[in-house]
Amino acid sequence: MIHSFNRKFLLIRQGAAFLLVAGAGHRFSLCIESPSGECCQGIEPDDLLVVSAPEGGEPEAAVMLIELLRRFHTPLLVLPKDHPGSRRLRYVVSAGPVIRADCSIRRGTHPEQHLICASAGLTGISLCGVPGGCEIRDLPTGAIAEEYGAAGPEPER
Amino acid sequence: MCSVGGPMDIEFSERVKGKDYKCKDCGEKFKGLGKKPVCPSCQSDNVAEA
Numbered sequence: 001m002i003h004s005f006n007r008k009f010l011l012i013r014q015g016a017a018f019l020l021v022a023g024a025g026h027r028f029s030l031c032i033e034s035p036s037g038e039c040c041q042g043i044e045p046d047d048l049l050v051v052s053a054p055e056g057g058e059p060e061a062a063v064m065l066i067e068l069l070r071r072f073h074t075p076l077l078v079l080p081k082d083h084p085g086s087r088r089l090r091y092v093v094s095a096g097p098v099i100r101a102d103c104s105i106r107r108g109t110h111p112e113q114h115l116i117c118a119s120a121g122l123t124g125i126s127l128c129g130v131p132g133g134c135e136i137r138d139l140p141t142g143a144i145a146e147e148y149g150a151a152g153p154e155p156e157r
Numbered sequence: 158m159c160s161v162g163g164p165m166d167i168e169f170s171e172r173v174k175g176k177d178y179k180c181k182d183c184g185e186k187f188k189g190l191g192k193k194p195v196c197p198s199c200q201s202d203n204v205a206e207a
Contacts, residue, residue, distance in 0.1 A: 027195055027202065028200055029196060029197040031197050032190075040175070040189050040190065040194065040196075042191035042194040042195040
């Protein structure tokens with residue numbers, strides 16, 4: 001299924017858990033700060049930015065996280081394994097051309113941007129960036145994909 | 158379920174490994190990922206492997 005953003009976000013939810021998806025909109029460098037150092041990922045205009053709230057939360061908070069990345073190029077912080085702060089993270093972020101939701105990872109601790117921690121009900125979804133939108137693959141039964149909010153001004157491409 | 162506080166976890170054998178790049182516009186050196194790395198300092202894509 002292809003979803004066009006039309007300057008809005010894509011919200012995929014099942015129960016309280018959700019994924020909020022947006023296009024990057026322009027080329028920029030996303031710095032990933034991990035205990036082993038810093039890597040800077042080149043983000044392309046049609047890449048995706050995804051926020052996951054595995055236990056639910058406020059989609060508006062996810063909007064703010066996406067905008068911190070997309071508009072303000074805020075770095076991503078990766079916690080070391082078993083860091084106590086991991087259990088307090090209600091929202092996690094991934095960016096890249098293809099992102100897969102997986103519930104078998106420890107949130108906030110993995111720098112691999114093609115995976116994002118999600119609820120069991122949303123595990124298996126693959127999101128692939130396409131011009132102006134994203135392709136949703138393997139949407140689980142019962143999950144709902146819908147437009148959310150206004151994404152604000154179109155970022156420079 | 159997510160593994161927070163629980164026993165499940167995946168140890169990734171292949172961690173993120175960037176290549177060393179240098180920006181031709183501003184001289185910034187950085188480790189880059191992706192097909193088209195972009196300079197984190199000046200956002201230029203005029204970069205080369207160092």
